[in-house]
Amino acid sequence: MSQNTRPSLRELEHHDAFLERHIGPNDVEIAHMLDTIGHASLDALTDAIVPASIKSAAPLALPSPVSEVEAIAQIRAIADRNQVFRSFIGQGYYGTHTPNVILRNILENPAWYTAYTPYQAEISQGRMEALINFQTLCADLTGMEIANASLLDEGTAAAEAMTLARRSSKSRSNTFFVSRGVHPQTLELLQTRAEPLGIVLHVGDDSEAAGLDAFGVLLQYPNTFGQIHDYAALSDAVHARGGLVAVATDLLALTLIAAPGEWGADIVVGNSQRFGVPFGFGGPHAAFMACRDAYKRSMPGRLIGVSVDAGGKPAYRLTLQTREQHIRREKATSNICTAQVLLAVMASMYAVYHGPEGLIRIATRVHRLSAVLAAALRSAGVTVGPDFFDTLHVVGIDADAILAKAEAARINLRRIDAQSVGISLDETATRAEVVVLAGLFGASIADIDALDAATADALPAALKRTSTFLQHPVFNTHHSEHELLRYLRTLADKDLALDRTMIPLGSCTMKLNATAEMIPVTWPEFGNIHPLAPASQTQGYKALIDSLEAMLVECTGYDAVSLQPNSGAQGEYAGLLAIRAYHRSRGEAHRDICLIPDSAHGTNPASAQMCGMTVVVTKTDANGNVDVEDIRRNAEKYSSRLAAIMMTYPSTHGVFEEEVVEICEIIHAHGGQVYTDGANMNALVGVAKPGKWGSDVSHLNLHKTFCIPHGGGGPGVGPCAVKSHLAPFLPRTLGAEGDVGMVSAANFGSASILPISWMYVTLMGAAGLRKATQVALLNANYVAKRLAPHYETLYMGRNGLVAHECILDLRPLKDATGISAEDVAKRLIDFGFHAPTLSFPVAGTLMVEPTESESQHELDRFIDAMIAIREEIRAVEEGKLDREDNPLKHAPHTATAVCGSEWTHAYPRELAAFPLAVLRQQKYWPPVARVDNVYGDKNIMCACIPIEAYKETADA
The missing domain is CATH 3.40.640.10 (Type I PLP-dependent aspartate aminotransferase-like (Major domain))
Structure with a gap:
């Protein structure tokens, strides 16, 4: 390599930046894909898709992208500002030991945390x-x-x-x-x-x-x-x-x-x-x-x-x-x-690992420690309430003096009032800590074993449990680490998550959840902080939250953010409560009409109803856009009562609507507020800001746009972002003043996963976030373009382009062949793919969102599968495959079915199992065949399957 062709240090560092890892297609692939859809550059494609009236003139005011090493160092410095005290505050939150086999193989395992609902x-x-x-x-x-x-x-x-x-x-x-x-x-x-x-x-x-x-x-x-x-x-x-x-x-x-x-x-x-x-x-x-x-x-x-x-x-x-x-x-x-889901899975496996006897043993130890502590306090003249499990109500003391002693010992207790405190023990408590806790109140324990032997339980005799629980074999089998490890692996192998394949779900943004983003979540400086710990111990969390709020303000164009809502639906609810409180503060409590397009996600009207609003549904036109004239008519009709409109942008149909600014003006002219559902913010970051084109409030899905993993159906975070006039009406924190109450039980919702989104924004920087949005638009249009000869894309925006997702219309194919969108979804399993979104927002369709994280190779693999499926449908059209006995109607095909001694279908086993040659090298086998939904709703069973059911199946 000559001196003249050697790359510069800046170029070398750029290619080491995280954004090159997060974004799937490389520069060569991006150029090829742009050529396929007929655009010269990402900027040219963006200009062709996004209306000029909403485009941001300036780049995001965020730092440049950094490497993973730099980002980890930055968040380590933030984490170190937290102080991890021993917390016996209780109030619904308790210390616990996460078994390491569960920590590593569920919480830190992408097979579990990258799965979808x-x-x-x-x-x-x-x-x-x-x-x-x-x-x-x-x-x-x-x-x-x-x-x-x-x-x-x-x-x-x-x-x-x-x-x-x-x-x-x-x-x-x-x-x-x-x-x-x-x-x-x-x-x-x-x-x-x-x-x-x-x-x-x-x-x-x-x-x-x-x-x-x-x-x-x-x-x-x-x-x-x-x-x-x-x-x-x-x-x-x-x-x-x-x-x-x-x-x-x-x-x-x-x-x-x-x-x-x-x-x-x-x-x-x-x-x-x-x-x-x-x-x-x-x-x-x-x-x-x-x-x-x-x-x-x-x-x-x-x-x-x-x-x-x-x-x-x-x-x-x-x-x-x-x-x-x-x-x-x-x-x-x-x-x-x-x-x-991810947390429910952890809790369920905690019970599987310990079993009923182990849980009783843990609970009994916690109770005995509590009873011993209570006895020590009473022996010193301290009053403790009767009949308890693990929490002592200590009264008649100088609470602040006790708390000061506790703080000096790096212990947190609960202040109930000036004369009482609460002490909640848990499985992490030790005998030595009980001695220290007693000492805070002037009580000494000379021999804890002797005190234990002399102390009765504090459970009311009439309320002691006598019934059995968790008798199913699953809770009585996997008590060694080896057995639980294998059980978890067996379950994970049955599923499809992002660690195996693209999940092309429209409206759900199943993008990369990078390992570097996940690492801080399990640090004790984030994980072991009680939600009611004193502010002096949570300065790291404060810095993290303040910083992330500022990042989201910059990305959205709003003025303030609450991170309290712990789901998208909670964010919707918080936003509508802010609108409701704003109107009331102006003496306009009568404003109760919420306009919602008929294409909206179902949570929108449900949230409005929960806020006491009356929903008026507005129409959608033939192109998938909201009907502006219908909005205008309804805004005029309900002018004196208009509270808000809820709209999704880009639309639920995957289109950038041209009239969004006009819609905002119409609503504002009639005294209403504009709520923009942030489900599709993935198509806006770095390109356009809803807070700058006239929207008043949005919720954001950090579990979509900002990379918090879906975890099989949760956790989620749904921050509420507002313009300044609505900021006073964001949810208050516990004990604080404010017109709107809490919407989640913790002041900052699902705080321990906020490091994921902070890391994502820090790693990507301003340039990376914009490029991610542009590649999301590119990938969706590449899929739509390549599938155009085979499937009709239902809605298109300006210049015949879609936004970050496209809706494939299978209704004409069903009319011709009887093959439904669900049949296609099930057949994709045989190709190793999770299905796109089925029949939403339009029945009989598939909505595809490839996201920016998928490479051209993975997109082509999905496209090849969809084309192969189209050929199978064509074979049904032409009579080469039977209308009822074909691989689509019987998909997915299990290994048991394909390898069975009998094969009764008119199509060959090879077509069932290996519709593409590449599947011979890498094949996902579904654990069950098509599930009977009707049977399930008529014969409801929602607990562990009796072991006899498996035996009956095996004997059949």
Whole structure:
């Protein structure tokens, strides 16, 4: 190499930048793909797609891209500003040991964290089995008949229990009783949710509930002060009045005390965090809801059920259409969409690993440490409340003096008031720590073993658990690390995640979740911080949150951001609450109309309904755009009542609509606010800013655009970004002032995964974020262009181009051949692909979003599969393949079917298994054949499959 041709140091460093790793196509591939669709450069393509009226004139005011080594060093410096004290604060959050086999093989394993929501049952059997384990765990411990596959956190789960009780009880009252013993953050959530729905909260002592005319009550068992009360008589009294009993509880405590279902509870909620999931400054953690069988069709969130596949083999699937917002839309009572699957999987495997005996052993040790500490304090004249599991309510002391001593010992306790504190022990507590804790109050423990022997349990005798739980073999088999490791590998091998293949889901942005972005999540400086730790100990989190908020402000063009919402639907809700509070602050509380295009995601109308707004649906034109004239007519018609419009941009149909600025002007002219759903921000970062073209508020999906992995259906983060006039109406934090209450149980939602998005933005820099958006546009248009001779793209924008996704219309093919979009989706499994989004936003279509992370090689592999499938459809058209007995109608094909002694189909086994030659070298075999959805809904089973079912299948 001559001196003249040697690359410069700057060029060498550029090619070492992370953005070259994140963006799939290299420069040569980008040039080829641009040539294929007829554009000279990424900038020229961007100009051809994005309306000039919204394009940003200046580049993002963010630093330049950095290397992974530099970014890790920067976030290490931030993490080191946190101080990890021993936290015995409790209030719903407890220290826990994450078994290393679970840490490495689930939380840190891309086979689990890069998977998508299990809408395609056949390629999700592994994570759904783990979720069935979770449901069984929650149902068994609570004594309920059915449990869901997780909710966002305990506070929002309690709010969901309130609305479930309202629509399921026989009472006509609008009053909901809340015990003073619930956690403070739960009460905050209930207040936020109740008021827009016209629900009156009555907060009082438990004794008040029996005589109150209420549609439901919420009790905490054990309560926030640690006390365990017998609620059987109270439950009977509530039921006699037609109300329902909801209970917030602690799963570990339920291994030792009577299950709520045994004394009359109807709905039970709680948090599974202490089953192996770190504090994480408040999240993500998997909440749960369990209830009586009578309410299963009204239960919010996702529910895994058992059906059978085409061969009669048991198979898991999402059941009961429980994402009700997609069906009931503006009539929905819940906007829940995201679950907390990754965390639910961790909690379920914690139970699998320890088994019932191990859980009882852990719980008993925690209780014994608590009882010993209580005895030591009482011996020193300190008053401790009676009847507890793990939390001591210490009263009659100088709380601030005690807290000062504790801080000096690097210990956090809970300040309840000036004369009382709470001490919550957990499985991480040690005998030595109990001695130190006692010493804070002037009590000494000379011989802890002797004190243990002399101290009785503090559990009420009448409420000790006698019933068994977790008797299924899965909870009694995998107790050695080797066995659990193999079980986890077996489950992961059944699934398709991003570590195996492209997941071309439209509207869901399944992009690279880089390893460097994930590394800080499990650092103790982020993971081991209690959400209510003093601010002096959380300066690293403050720096991280402030920095990420500033990054998001710059990317969106808004003025302020709240990171509290822990899902996209929560972000929607927060944004609409801000709009509602803004109108009220101006004396315009009567503004209650929310315009929503008929193509909108189902959470939009559900969120508006939850805010007490009246939804008016507006039309979509033949090109997939919102109908501006229909918006204008409705804005004029409801001018005095217009609160907002909710619109997705680019549109749900994958198009940059030309009139977005005009729409904003129309709404503002009639006194309304513009809410832009940020689901498709992936097509805007570095190119256009909604806050600059007239939008007032957006939620963002950090689990989409900003690289937080989907985790099989959660966690998510849905920050709410607003213009300055709405900033005062963002959700407040616990105990703070503000017109809008909390929308999540933790002040900063799922804080422990915020480092992922911070790392992404830092690694990519201004130039990298813009290029990522441009390549997302390029990849989608490359797919649409190459598939154009085979499938019609339903909607196109300016210059015959799409945005970051394209909708393939299979309806004409079904009319001609009987082959449906679902058949194509299932056949893609035989090619080793997760299906695109099926029948949303238009029935009978597939929506494809390739994202910027997919290389040309992977795009071509998907395109080749789609072309091969089109040829199979053509063979049906031409009569070469039977209309009913063809590889599409019977897809996917399992190894068992292909290798069986009998083959009854008219097409060859080879076509079934290896439709492309490359599949002979690398083949994914689905664990089950096509799952029977109808059977599953008619024969509902949502717990672990009896072992006999497998034997019957094997013998058949």
